[in-house]
Amino acid sequence: xxxxxIETEGLTKYYGRSRGIxxxxxxxxxxxxxxxxxxNGAGKTTTIRLLLDLIRPTRGHARVLGLDPQRDGVEVRRxxxxxxxxxALYPDLTGQQVLEYTAHLHNGVPRGEIARLAERLxxxxxxxxxxxxxxxxxxxxIILALMHRPELLILDxxxxxxxxxxxxxxxxxxxxxxxxxxxxxxxxxxxPEVERLCDRVGILREGRLVAVETVxxxxxxxxxxxxxxxxxxxxPEPFRAIPGVRxxxxxxxxxxxxxxxxxxPLIKAAxxxxxxxxxxxxxxxxxxFLAFYxxxxxxxxxxxx
Amino acid sequence: xxxxxxxKTLYDQRKAILGWGLGLGALAYFTLLLYPSIQKAGALxxxxxxxxxxxxxxxxxxxxxxxxxxxxxxxxxxSYLPLVLAIYAIGAAVGLITGEIERGTMDILLAxxxxxxxxxxxxxxxxxxxxxxxxxxxxxSMLAGGLTIGSDxxxxxxxxxxxxLLPLTLLxxxxxxxxxxxxxxxxxxxxxxxxxxxxGYILNGLVPFSExxxxxxxxxxxxxxxxxxxxxxxxxxxxxxxxxxxxxLFLLIGLVAFGQRDIVP
Numbered sequence: 001x002x003x004x005x006i007e008t009e010g011l012t013k014y015y016g017r018s019r020g021i022x023x024x025x026x027x028x029x030x031x032x033x034x035x036x037x038x039x040n041g042a043g044k045t046t047t048i049r050l051l052l053d054l055i056r057p058t059r060g061h062a063r064v065l066g067l068d069p070q071r072d073g074v075e076v077r078r079x080x081x082x083x084x085x086x087x088a089l090y091p092d093l094t095g096q097q098v099l100e101y102t103a104h105l106h107n108g109v110p111r112g113e114i115a116r117l118a119e120r121l122x123x124x125x126x127x128x129x130x131x132x133x134x135x136x137x138x139x140x141x142i143i144l145a146l147m148h149r150p151e152l153l154i155l156d157x158x159x160x161x162x163x164x165x166x167x168x169x170x171x172x173x174x175x176x177x178x179x180x181x182x183x184x185x186x187x188x189x190x191x192p193e194v195e196r197l198c199d200r201v202g203i204l205r206e207g208r209l210v211a212v213e214t215v216x217x218x219x220x221x222x223x224x225x226x227x228x229x230x231x232x233x234x235x236p237e238p239f240r241a242i243p244g245v246r247x248x249x250x251x252x253x254x255x256x257x258x259x260x261x262x263x264x265p266l267i268k269a270a271x272x273x274x275x276x277x278x279x280x281x282x283x284x285x286x287x288x289f290l291a292f293y294x295x296x297x298x299x300x301x302x303x304x305x
Numbered sequence: 306x307x308x309x310x311x312x313k314t315l316y317d318q319r320k321a322i323l324g325w326g327l328g329l330g331a332l333a334y335f336t337l338l339l340y341p342s343i344q345k346a347g348a349l350x351x352x353x354x355x356x357x358x359x360x361x362x363x364x365x366x367x368x369x370x371x372x373x374x375x376x377x378x379x380x381x382x383x384s385y386l387p388l389v390l391a392i393y394a395i396g397a398a399v400g401l402i403t404g405e406i407e408r409g410t411m412d413i414l415l416a417x418x419x420x421x422x423x424x425x426x427x428x429x430x431x432x433x434x435x436x437x438x439x440x441x442x443x444x445x446s447m448l449a450g451g452l453t454i455g456s457d458x459x460x461x462x463x464x465x466x467x468x469x470l471l472p473l474t475l476l477x478x479x480x481x482x483x484x485x486x487x488x489x490x491x492x493x494x495x496x497x498x499x500x501x502x503x504x505g506y507i508l509n510g511l512v513p514f515s516e517x518x519x520x521x522x523x524x525x526x527x528x529x530x531x532x533x534x535x536x537x538x539x540x541x542x543x544x545x546x547x548x549x550x551x552x553x554l555f556l557l558i559g560l561v562a563f564g565q566r567d568i569v570p
Contacts, residue, residue, distance in 0.1 A: 054416070054567070074418045074420055
């Protein structure tokens with residue numbers, strides 16, 4: 001098996017007494033898009049800053065591209081592109097100047113790459129950063145992270161502040177990066193983008209990695225909501241006993257059901273009555289997310305549907 | 306201009322260099338314009354000078370006369386000028402590190418393939434260059450003033466007097482720089498360096514009043530500056546080296562500390 005692009009083992013960071021992350025162990029494989037999910041304050045940014053050696057672990061260790069970020073930081077950062085969550089650029093410089101400066105810090109970037117990316121993202125490089133909207137600054141940040149064609153992209157909330165059109169443009173760029181066989185590690189709390197882009201996601205909660213799942217598995221544990229319309233009112237009680245059913249409420253001849261995992265037992269039970277209609281709602285990761293949270297982060301294999 | 310951290314930092318300081326250089330330079334120029342009339346009324350000023358208790362003269366560099374160029378310039382300007390220039394040195398030094406961290410741009414900088422020590426060294430080199438440029442402009446302004454009043458001080462001495470400000474102000478700046486490298490926030494760096502500047506000057510002035518303060522004289526740092534007289538008996542190379550050595554020591558502390566710390570905005 002190829003060396004993981006990112007590998008952490010028991011990675012722990014405390015800021016004085018306050019918790020950053022605790023015992024985070026994860027692996028990101030070459031060529032995948034790994035989504036790092038969690039609410040604000042869960043420790044996503046802390047993890048990313050540890051990978052870049054901006055901060056140092058209290059315990060545990062990390063390897064990036066097979067290297068120790070602390071010892072071989074220069075080599076790691078040569079091959080990694082980074083977009084910080086709270087992007088700050090030099091306000092008095094123009095986008096062009098910022099990119100020229102940082103390109104020099106890379107000892108140069110491939111010819112034409114800045115112009116190509118600027119065109120793709122419709123970034124205005126001539127105006128001082130100070131005069132740019134948040135979204136337009138974010139574009140400069142994205143170019144900055146991509147322009148040296150890094151093997152690994154680490155993006156902290158990359159779509160924050162981008163309008164939907166630009167989000168799409170960024171998704172396409174990221175999909176291109178993956179087609180090149182490069183790897184992307186990005187944090188997000190926007191679920192549809194995670195669903196769309198990611199192969200796997202890690203879910204961080206209060207500093208701990210509570211789950212690493214493929215997106216399709218996560219959808220499998222997702223709670224699916226459906227409305228079943230019967231010919232006449234039915235007793236909701238037997239439905240509550242069906243495995244996987246989380247919630248049943250009746251209104252008139254309709255049952256509103258929340259079910260996790262396989263629908264089969266539920267459908268078979270419903271078939272004993274005359275069913276007029278079934279409306280299902282696409283499960284979203286937000287609910288899967290919440291399901292993990294409800295279980296207090298201690299999910300065992302047996303819980304799997 | 307934006308080819309390296311050093312050049313970028315210097316580029317950012319360009320307005321400050323010109324402002325401080327020309328501001329202090331104008332002060333020196335106009336101070337020199339007054340010299341001929343003061344020299345004419347010399348006896349009067351020297352009488353006034355000698356009416357002070359001799360111990361108190363340490364505050365103006367222990368000058369004995371207002372009628373020599375060294376006495377006049379030291380008493381009216383050069384004795385306290387490092388305290389003024391320290392405002393720039395400390396502010397700039399802290400800004401280069403803490404400012405960049407607090408703004409968040411240090412993240413971008415350190416996410417590039419540069420070792421941390423190199424970022425620190427390049428920024429420090431820019432601080433040295435900026436201070437040296439201010440001192441040079443100051444020296445050139447004195448030279449212009451000297452030429453205007455037809456002084457017989459040779460041009461090289463004016464420039465030397467300007468550059469003689471550098472070792473002390475650089476040490477003030479370097480103390481602030483090292484602490485900014487080591488400690489989060491501005492308070493510790495600014496407070497410590499300012500205490501050294503103001504405390505050192507006052508202590509140096511009080512030393513003649515009390516035997517017991519004598520051992521502290523050399524720790525005021527200021528002592529190593531005011532004992533050199535570029536316009537009079539000349540500078541004392543050993544003292545300059547001691548000041549530069551102090552800066553080197555604090556630079557090393559800053560380098561080590563910055564290499565180990567967490568970068569947290």
